[in-house]
Amino acid sequence: MTRLFVVRHGQTDWNLAGRLQGSTDIPLNATGREQARAAASSLWPALEGRPVFVSSALDRAIETARIIVDGRAATLNQDARLGERRYGPWEGLLAHERESRFPDDHAAWMAGYEPDFDGYETHAEVAARMTAAVDDWIARVDGDLVLVAHGSSGRMLLLALLGLPLEGRTLGSLHNAAWSRLVRATGGGWSLERHNVGAPAVAS
Numbered sequence: 001m002t003r004l005f006v007v008r009h010g011q012t013d014w015n016l017a018g019r020l021q022g023s024t025d026i027p028l029n030a031t032g033r034e035q036a037r038a039a040a041s042s043l044w045p046a047l048e049g050r051p052v053f054v055s056s057a058l059d060r061a062i063e064t065a066r067i068i069v070d071g072r073a074a075t076l077n078q079d080a081r082l083g084e085r086r087y088g089p090w091e092g093l094l095a096h097e098r099e100s101r102f103p104d105d106h107a108a109w110m111a112g113y114e115p116d117f118d119g120y121e122t123h124a125e126v127a128a129r130m131t132a133a134v135d136d137w138i139a140r141v142d143g144d145l146v147l148v149a150h151g152s153s154g155r156m157l158l159l160a161l162l163g164l165p166l167e168g169r170t171l172g173s174l175h176n177a178a179w180s181r182l183v184r185a186t187g188g189g190w191s192l193e194r195h196n197v198g199a200p201a202v203a204s
Contacts, residue, residue, distance in 0.1 A: 002138055002141055002142065002143060002144070002145055002184070003048075003143075003144050003145070003181060003182070003183050004134065004138070004145050004147070004161075004181070004182045004183075004190070005043065005046075005047070005051075005144065005145065005146040005147065005179055005180070005181050005182075006147050006149060006154050006157060006158060006174070006179060006180045006181075006182070007039060007043065007064070007065075007068070007146060007147065007148045007149070007174075007177070007178070007179040008148075008149065008150060008151055008154055008173075008174035008175065008176055008177060008178055008179070009028065009032070009036075009056075009058075009060040009061045009063075009064040009148060009149070009150060009176065009177070010028045010031070010032030010033060010034075010035035010036040010039070010060070010063075010064050010067075010176050010177040011028065011029055011031045011032035011035055011176045011177070012026040012027060012028055012029055012032055012060050013026065013029050014026045014092070015032075015176060016029065016031070017094070018094050018095060019092055019093065019094055020087055020090050020091055020092065020093055020098070021060075021084060021091065021092075021150075022084050022085055022086055022087035022088075022090070022091040022152075023058070023083060023084060023085075023086045023087070023091065024091045024092060025058050025059050025060075026059075026060060027059050027060055027063065028059075028060050028063050028064065032060065032063075032064070032176065032177070033063070033067060035176050035177035036063070036064045036067035036068055036177055037067055038177060038198060039064070039068055039177040039178070039179065039198055040067065040068040040070065041198075042179070042197055042198035043068060043146070043179055043197075043198070044068075044072065046181065046194075046197075047144050047146070048143065048144055049143045049144060050073050050074060050075070050143065051074050051075075051143060051144035051145070051146050052074070052075045052077065052137070052140075052141045052143070052144070052145050052146065053065050053068070053069055053074050053075065053076045053077065053146045053147075053148060054077045054078065054079050054082065054133070054137055054145070054146070054147050054148070055076070055077070055078050055079075055082065055147075055148040055149075056078070056079070056080070056082040056083045056084065056148065056149050056150060056153075057078050057079070057080040057082075057083060058083055058084060058150070061082070061083075061148045061149060061150065062078065062148075064148050064177065065146075065148040068146075068148070074146075079133050079137070081129040081130065081132060081133040082130065082133055082147055082148070082149045082150075082153065083149075083150065083153065084149075084150035084151070084152060084153050085121045085126050085150075085152040085153055085156070086119060086120065086121040087119070087120060087121075088117060088118060088119020088120045089102075089117065089118075089119060090102070090115075090120070102115065102117070105117060111168075112167050112168040112169045113167050113168075114167070123156055123166035123167065124166065126152065126153050126156040127156040127157065127159070127160040127166055130149075130153055130154075130156055130157035130160065131157065131160050131161065133147075134147070134157065134161070151173045151174060152173070154173075154174050154180075155171060155173045155174065158171055158180060158182070158192065158195075159171055161182060161189075161190040162182075162189075162190060162191075162192055163189060171195075172195070172196065174195075174196055175196055177198065178196045178197060178198050179194075179196075179197050179198060180192060180194055180195045180196065180197065181193045181194040181197070
């Protein structure tokens with residue numbers, strides 16, 4: 001039976017500063033690499049057999065996946081569908097900058113709802129591509145599947161697989177280099193067994 005692990009990439013300088021990254025390709029910083037090594041220590045004892053790893057095509061996820069695998073018996077792949085949400089003009093902005101330039105949209109976002117401007121990828125769009133990627137990889141894998149993705153796209157995936165509303169904050173986001181595990185539930189859906197495992201105690 002396939003078990004699904006969803007891992008968030010380690011910290012970047014933009015994470016540390018509080019800048020929204022989205023599709024901007026920001027690399028890990030030194031702390032992020034340490035977090036990825038810590039994630040390997042907590043994740044590998046939970047894995048069985050020869051797991052298949054699939055990372056987002058963004059550098060911070062690719063490097064996190066490579067550090068976690070680090071020569072161990074695993075297959076490592078990339079899938080652009082696992083990338084972070086596109087935030088359009090919000091990318092690179094701090095929270096107070098988003099609030100001052102886009103007050104109504106920022107208030108909606110903080111409440112867990114959708115801003116409304118060009119370039120923003122909606123909850124439904126993110127969930128659709130993430131679940132499509134999972135469906136494709138699950139069909140190929142007989143064993144543990146590990147996705148190395150991002151905070152927002154990972155949360156949309158978890159909500160969609162669990163049948164929870166995409167709006168609101170019914171499930172907390174993964175911290176940098178933390179992971180969640182899902183298994184097939186009775187009836188064919190998914191059950192969340194673990195969430196935010198191994199989250200390092202640093203700013204995310």
